[in-house]
Amino acid sequence: MEPDPITDPWIDESPENGLQGNHKSIRPVKKNIQQIYWTAFWANLGLACFKITIGMLGYSRLLIIDGLNSAANAIVITLILFGIHMSQPHSVSEKYPNGMGKAQYIFTLVIGFLIAAGAAGILEIAIRSFFSPISMEPVDVGIAVALISIIGNILIRHHLKASGSFYEKNELHTIARLQSLNIASSLVVGNALLISGLTGWYVAEHLGSISISLIVLWLSIRIIKQSLDGVMDRSCGGEIESRLTEIAASVEEVMEVKYLRTRRAGQVMMVDLQLCLNGDISVRQADAIVFQVEGKLSKELMDLSHVITIDRRPV
Secondary structure (H helix, E strand, O other), rough: OOOOOOOOOOOOHHHHHOOOOOEEEEHHHHOHHHHHHHHHHHHHHHHHHHHHHHHHHOHHHHHHHHHHHHHHHHHHHOOOOHHHHHOOHOOOOOOOOOOOHHHHHHHHHHHHHHHHHHHHHHHHHHHOOOOOOOOOOHHHHHHHHHHHHHHHHHHHHHHHHOOOOOOHHHHHHHHHHHHEEEHHHHHHHHHHHHHHHOOOOOHHHHHHHHHHHHHHHOOOOOOOHHHHHHHHEOOHHHHHHHHHHHHHOOOEEEEEEEEEEEEEEOEEEEEEEEEEEEOOOOOOHHHHHHHHHHHHHHHHHHOEEEEEEEEEEEE
16 A cells, blocks of 8 residues: 555655655545535525525515525535635645635635625615615515524534534534524514514514624625635734744754745635755655644644645755
């Protein structure tokens, strides 16, 4: 069986059997975790289509904006899945050292702008008709759809909690919080329709539309920001780069750490650095040092999907 150059520290993968060469460490995500993400994605997308369709047929702004909230949740999960794909070994090559996925991020960027435009339009209508004494909201249908949405989101959240890695994955916590936000949004829809139906106080519907529109606008801004990060490879900042440099330099036999840079591509952190090693040590010793540096950096970034690329040079 051939050794794995990612995990085996005793592999000579440097050109011309020398110290110079690149070593790449990738933290893959288990398939069962990806299946959980996909389940949450399709569930949110299904709820979004269901609520938006009923809302358009029944002329319900509340159901449409609640559906946009579910759609925004689905896009956030899509960004997480794109990040996982970019961090997998099959998507990393010499031509694309940081993985592929720019087109996907451009797609989510466009969707983010569309969701923001829809939320802004409903927000404008709700504010303009705030004191209108007339309501076109289908109360009975709206309450029933809101209850279905609440039950669906509770089931999704329960599915996330039931996974064995729930407390080990920040992404799962993020999705669970989004589902809680979706539950709160559907509760607002149900309560607003119930109050307006019982009392005839239609201001409750407008308040519900305004509050959910603001939530969807916040989510769309988050989608746009993360999509731009994926397209433009934003730096993670000097503080974390200084921390990673300090960790790499703490390994014995590392004489200097040069050119460390970090980039955030969606949910994935890319780390590139150059290690200056003693030119008199053997290739195996150099591989062992690189492997030790990778281990320490991966431990620091254990809660993030990440790709570490190390270039070593003799001194």
